[in-house]
Amino acid sequence: MEDDVMVRVTAAVRRGQAGERAAARHDLAAMWAEVERGGGDDFHRCVIAHFMADLQESGREELMWDERALAAVDGVSDERAQEFHASLRVRGFMPSLYLSLADDHRRLGDPDRAREFLAKARATSDALGEDAYGELVRGAMDKISRALTEGSTEPLPDH
Structure with missing residues (x-):
């Protein structure tokens, strides 16, 4: 269509x-x-x-x-x-949607909310394929996780 x-x-x-x-x-x-x-x-x-x-x-x-x-x-x-x-599949949208919110909250200085959304992204990541898109989203999860550990609120490169 x-x-x-x-x-x-x-x-x-x-x-x-x-x-x-x-x-x-x-x-x-x-x-x-x-x-x-x-x-x-x-x-x-x-x-x-x-x-x-x-x-x-x-x-x-x-x-x-x-x-x-x-x-x-x-x-x-x-x-x-x-x-x-x-x-x-709608479930395949969820990791990226949650990850975007995690990064928003991280950059706005709310690490607790960021961690909540990062956890939701990880919990739905089984819906990602073993393809370039899935790798991109999983890689972004790792970058956001590292930035949270470091206490960074700076924008991430390539995100």
């Missing part, structure tokens, strides 16, 4: 990765407004919010978007996710 919202999300994410962060943020904000008006569903909300978080300039804004992504995932079924890609 061709999903116009996801096509536009993918294009916006690519813009952000190419260094056009403000333009990508603008595009995703417009899509968020559209889905909030009924032009999308919780799958769209979860994906848009997850990627929007990575484009924020402030830690508080990033946390807000990551919280929106986590709230939206409750309304996503495996069947809905598989309409976009047959391999997707």
Whole structure:
């Protein structure tokens, strides 16, 4: 099934990765407004919010978007996710969603909340595949764990 919202999300994410962060943020904000008006569903909300978080300039804004992504995932079924890609399972989203929140709280100076979300990420990490994405998320868990041990609130490289 061709999903116009996801096509536009993918294009916006690519813009952000190419260094056009403000333009990508603008595009995703417009899509968020559209889905909030009924032009999308919780799958769209979860994906848009997850990627929007990575484009924020402030830690508080990033946390807000990551919280929106986590709230939206409750309304996503495996069947809905598989309409976009047959391999997707909602449980596979959870390690990354929790990990994003762990890192947000760590950078905002709340190590206790960060550890709670890191524990949730680790508890759901069995849903990750033995592929590049799974390795990326597991590696980020280790980096966040080390940063928490060191008491660092600095952004992590490549995260």
